[in-house]
Amino acid sequence: MALIVQKFGGSSVADAERVMNVARIVTETYKQGNDVAVVVSAQGDTTDDLIEKAKEINPDASKREMDMLLTSGEQISIALLAMAIEKLGCPVISLLGWQAGFQTNSAYGSARIEKIKTERMLSELDKKRIVIVAGFQGLNKADDLTTLGRGGSDTSAVAIAAALHADRCQIFTDVTGVFTADPRKVKNARKLSDITYDEMLELATLGAQVLNNRSVEMAKKYGVELEVLSSLERESGTIVREVAKMEKMLIRGVTKDTNVARISVVGMKDVPGNAFKMFSKLAAKKINIDVILQSIGRDGTKDISFTCSEDNSKQAVALLEEMFSQEGAVVNCNNSIAKVSIVGAGMQTHSGAAAKMFGALYEAGININMISTSEITISVIIDREYADQAVSAVHKAFFD
């Protein structure tokens, strides 16, 4: 007998039929003799619909009242799921975030969990009830409702798994697991049976939107074993955990990110502090910088290129022109690029990975613009039009 935490997103409970499907998954797990705690998000588009209602009345509503509004969405879905489980004849109880003991700070809209008082959940599990908890929400010291922000229900599930020392935390999504590349684009993409927390974090950062990063970080911190699997297709998913040895498969996945722009400042004066000024101004505007490349230019000047998300590029260019145009520097922006990356903890001990990746791109005739590496990733910036082709070529080199 084990304690299993299961999390179902909004699309998994979007209508009556899907709620019944989730109820069947939960009760099957329960009937196998497990204690089960379930976290659910709001149904389908409920949260967006509520935001729309609020905007119609007051686009500048306080975050406190927005949280009061939005937390109703999960309240509806926990009640409906509990009713579905009642129908299947299993003992069940639904709990709001505060009833499940979620204490948060007061950052409405993006609250941090401070503590989970587990008494109520434990007492319900002791009564052999399936416990359904509203994700994404908690209560602050003033006894007011808060929400955890984007991906909050994943975080709720991992936090419950950590607090209850669950044996596993299953995150049900609309994909059957984590793949070596996007299976809709790369025909030989393989599902990974397991992956480390760091690899999962890199994959998420690099564009594979399966798990929310904050929940993976929390899982890593508390050693919660995650499983990513599908609520519609019943097959085992990908397990996220710390694995001792993993040398057999060098890399774990190939991803692309097309929301990238490269900005170059050409002909800056080569004086100390220019780079510092530049990046601190960008940071102040909350523009995140990814790959940076600095080179010596002509006549005692220097050039700095970097990448940021395309969404931020316009703002970044305006800022840099204001800073450097009077000293004769030119700011260029290229929005037609993409970042293709390979991820894998095994890479550290296999120096051939970079060579293999570059070779695959060369053979496919794809020019590399910039290169960036971390302990477990190698990323290249290339023309956006070749992104899918590059992912396929690199995937083939490592997996076929």
Next chain:
Amino acid sequence: MALIVQKFGGSSVADAERVMNVARIVTETYKQGNDVAVVVSAQGDTTDDLIEKAKEINPDASKREMDMLLTSGEQISIALLAMAIEKLGCPVISLLGWQAGFQTNSAYGSARIEKIKTERMLSELDKKRIVIVAGFQGLNKADDLTTLGRGGSDTSAVAIAAALHADRCQIFTDVTGVFTADPRKVKNARKLSDITYDEMLELATLGAQVLNNRSVEMAKKYGVELEVLSSLERESGTIVREVAKMEKMLIRGVTKDTNVARISVVGMKDVPGNAFKMFSKLAAKKINIDVILQSIGRDGTKDISFTCSEDNSKQAVALLEEMFSQEGAVVNCNNSIAKVSIVGAGMQTHSGAAAKMFGALYEAGININMISTSEITISVIIDREYADQAVSAVHKAFFD
């Protein structure tokens, strides 16, 4: 400066425009220097829509989970109203039933308020905030959400007014007050400026659905001054309170109830206990009896006639046939009748009221079937087809 409690029903907050309208009423009251606590129901058809969702999944869902589901409706409307008031620039905070301190028993679906812990509401009012409270809901000892049942938001408002010793509790509806007769049917119907609690209770019982009886009873018990008024037309409404002298206007209103049936058992054996058996059996089936008439029949038998709601008549007839058909009695049912009543506390001291009512009906050529009186009402049973005509004739006799 006064403390005013205002209550708005579901149709008053049905859409963004109406929510803004309510926000204007509330902020005007606040800007006049009053402390304001507001109770709102769920928007428009929200509650019905939620019930529909539940039925689709499990028609026999537990009441505990139904309450978990339904309380989300008021949560949405308090947040939206608070946002609307924020937009109008007044300080405001929304509170769920439990945050406002509503402690109830555990009768899910029809919980009774046991206590209101007023600390939070008082502290928010002290900060000069408008307090918006979710009607219809509370929390039981197990820390689970409960609902107060039908008309629950009226009850919430009166309970808050009683607990905070408010100067007035304004119940906003879609009519401008309490009328001497239905203004859509009787052209000279007048709005009453005030009315006693008992008169209001009788009017509600006799079919004038303006205020929920439970809330009027509570208002009477705690001496809460009520005002019934419209959220759309800005004019003063009808005040419900104990008035010392009220002799000038003899009666307060004329009402009709068409959900009435008369059942007669003709030719029962005239033995002791038959009436007792009959009415206790009906009571056991929760069939409420109104007017009762017993008369001596032929050959040592007796006849008993009574009225009940038409909804219950079929069940009552079946029950009585089972009981009395073997002793030769015949059960008749007449579903084409109506009850027309006059209500007024002044009636006790004016014996002419009954004569005036019967005279008006006689002049209109309407035959009286049965008569029933209480301290403050006189009711007659007549053919249903003459009901509106009877109300007009009686209203004319007293008010024109």
